[in-house]
Amino acid sequence: MALHLRSSFSSKSTLLNILRHNLGFGSRSHVTRHIRQILPHDPPLRGSQNPISRLCNTMAEPETLSSFVQHEYANNHQVMDFPGGKVAFTPEIQFISESDKERVPCYRVLDDNGQLITNSQFVQVSEEVAVKIYSDMVTLQIMDNIFYEAQRQGRLSFYATAIGEEAINIASAAALTPQDVIFPQYREPGVLLWRGFTLQEFANQCFGNKSDYGKGRQMPVHYGSNKLNYFTVSATIATQLPNAVGAAYSLKMDKKDACAVTYFGDGGTSEGDFHAALNIAAVMEAPVLFICRNNGWAISTPTSDQFRSDGVVVKGRAYGIRSIRVDGNDALAMYSAVHTAREMAIREQRPILIEALTYRVGHHSTSDDSTRYRSAGEIEWWNKARNPLSRFRTWIESNGWWSDKTESDLRSRIKKEMLEALRVAEKTEKPNLQNMFSDVYDVPPSNLREQELLVRQTINSHPQDYPSDVPL
Ligand SMILES: Cc1ncc(C[n+]2csc(CCOP(=O)(O)OP(=O)(O)O)c2C)c(N)n1
Numbered sequence: 001m002a003l004h005l006r007s008s009f010s011s012k013s014t015l016l017n018i019l020r021h022n023l024g025f026g027s028r029s030h031v032t033r034h035i036r037q038i039l040p041h042d043p044p045l046r047g048s049q050n051p052i053s054r055l056c057n058t059m060a061e062p063e064t065l066s067s068f069v070q071h072e073y074a075n076n077h078q079v080m081d082f083p084g085g086k087v088a089f090t091p092e093i094q095f096i097s098e099s100d101k102e103r104v105p106c107y108r109v110l111d112d113n114g115q116l117i118t119n120s121q122f123v124q125v126s127e128e129v130a131v132k133i134y135s136d137m138v139t140l141q142i143m144d145n146i147f148y149e150a151q152r153q154g155r156l157s158f159y160a161t162a163i164g165e166e167a168i169n170i171a172s173a174a175a176l177t178p179q180d181v182i183f184p185q186y187r188e189p190g191v192l193l194w195r196g197f198t199l200q201e202f203a204n205q206c207f208g209n210k211s212d213y214g215k216g217r218q219m220p221v222h223y224g225s226n227k228l229n230y231f232t233v234s235a236t237i238a239t240q241l242p243n244a245v246g247a248a249y250s251l252k253m254d255k256k257d258a259c260a261v262t263y264f265g266d267g268g269t270s271e272g273d274f275h276a277a278l279n280i281a282a283v284m285e286a287p288v289l290f291i292c293r294n295n296g297w298a299i300s301t302p303t304s305d306q307f308r309s310d311g312v313v314v315k316g317r318a319y320g321i322r323s324i325r326v327d328g329n330d331a332l333a334m335y336s337a338v339h340t341a342r343e344m345a346i347r348e349q350r351p352i353l354i355e356a357l358t359y360r361v362g363h364h365s366t367s368d369d370s371t372r373y374r375s376a377g378e379i380e381w382w383n384k385a386r387n388p389l390s391r392f393r394t395w396i397e398s399n400g401w402w403s404d405k406t407e408s409d410l411r412s413r414i415k416k417e418m419l420e421a422l423r424v425a426e427k428t429e430k431p432n433l434q435n436m437f438s439d440v441y442d443v444p445p446s447n448l449r450e451q452e453l454l455v456r457q458t459i460n461s462h463p464q465d466y467p468s469d470v471p472l
């Protein structure tokens with residue numbers, strides 16, 4: 001818009017023409033006559049401190065235009081029809097403040113202790129759904145802990161946990177339908193879990209064995225499932241956002257009862273792709289949910305080094321997108337916000353932005369030691385005071401839907417299943433080396449064939465450096 005304004009007003013006569021046109025005046029003399037009629041006694045503003053006269057001095061007819069513009073600014077009842085709607089005039093030099101006095105409030109249903117807040121609005125969940133939400137949050141946490149330990153033991157090359165962000169993962173997934181298409185970052189495996197990805201499938205991917213759908217060509221935790229409408233994770237931050245908008249637009253054209261949903265972190269909002277995606281989604285009216293997990297840290301970069309706005313939620317409005325800030329550690333609030341957002345996105349064919357406030361309790365990944373840049377006390381506080389699992393558990397317990405016995409049964413069953421999945425995945429053969437070079441080109445180009453030849457020659461001359469479990 002700034003560009004548009006600048007170019008529109010670059011010529012003096014253009015401004016005059018726009019003003020004339022928008023007030024329905026035909027000729028210049030007509031404008032002058034009309035102004036004189038309605039403005040007989042308005043004192044003219046004077047002096048170089050008057051920005052309006054400075055503007056007008058550069059115009060072809062300073063006298064006429066000056067009083068004309070002054071009148072417009074002085075009269076609150078007049079508006080300018082401008083692309084995008086009517087714009088009111090103001091006589092004050094008023095800059096839009098860089099921040100509101102009050103930060104955008106955060107929607108929550110359960111308080112820190114898991115007690116239902118009086119008069120809170122939320123979408124009712126059945127016992128069955130609530131129990132599955134809680135069970136999947138527990139499963140995700142157990143899976144994360146076991147995989148993390150396996151990596152520390154040197155059995156996996158890499159891992160990243162979603163610890164602290166279980167409610168965002170599971171409760172948002174619960175509010176969607178299987179037809180909604182997911183464009184994830186790497187910290188939302190819970191969405192896959194909710195949709196039925198098995199612990200064995202997770203383990204196969206992390207070990208890159210021959211049952212992995214990516215044939216071992218991705219880093220661990222870069223899951224994907226065609227069957228479950230979950231696009232494969234791309235490590236390159238925020239690239240999934242424009243992809244999601246494209247998919248949403250396609251759902252719109254096909255008149256599908258579904259939306260696209262993309263997840264990203266606060267760090268991702270510093271990427272150009274975030275801004276491009278929000279803008280095009282708004283303009284194309286694409287049914288897409290942008291779910292930002294604002295967890296305070298992008299590896300070692302705190303949000304204060306990422307942006308100076310009131311977080312992420314306010315950026316939605318700047319692009320003309322309806323937005324909400326949610327307590328990401330309150331599963332019931334997350335479920336209700338996503339459920340409501342999904343309905344609006346599909347019914348009204350529009351994008352929605354959800355900023356979920358949360359905290360990354362785990363290290364960024366197994367390549368990170370987060371106590372190098374944040375205090376152990378900060379981590380502990382979030383884990384204890386705002387724990388998404390214990391808050392939701394309190395609520396389902398208060399409904400009579402959960403007990404200590406169901407908790408311990410679930411935990412021991414999942415732990416057993418997880419360890420078994422790990423054992424099987426580790427034992428399963430790796431994909432053949434040839435897979436590194438297939439599935440992209442119908443006929444591999446010469447440079448790819450050269451690379452394959454070089455790899456094979458290198459393995460032949462240094463067999464001791466090649467992993468013995470990868471078939472040649
Ligand atoms: C384009 C790009 N730049 C840098 C990186 C390196 N990198 C990997 S994860 C990460 C932090 C991302 O933080 P955020 O988006 O907030 O997600 P979080 O890890 O906190 O869930 C960075 C900088 C990358 N993968 N891609």
Ligand SMILES: [K+]
Binds near residue numbers: 265267295298
């Ligand atoms: K982050």
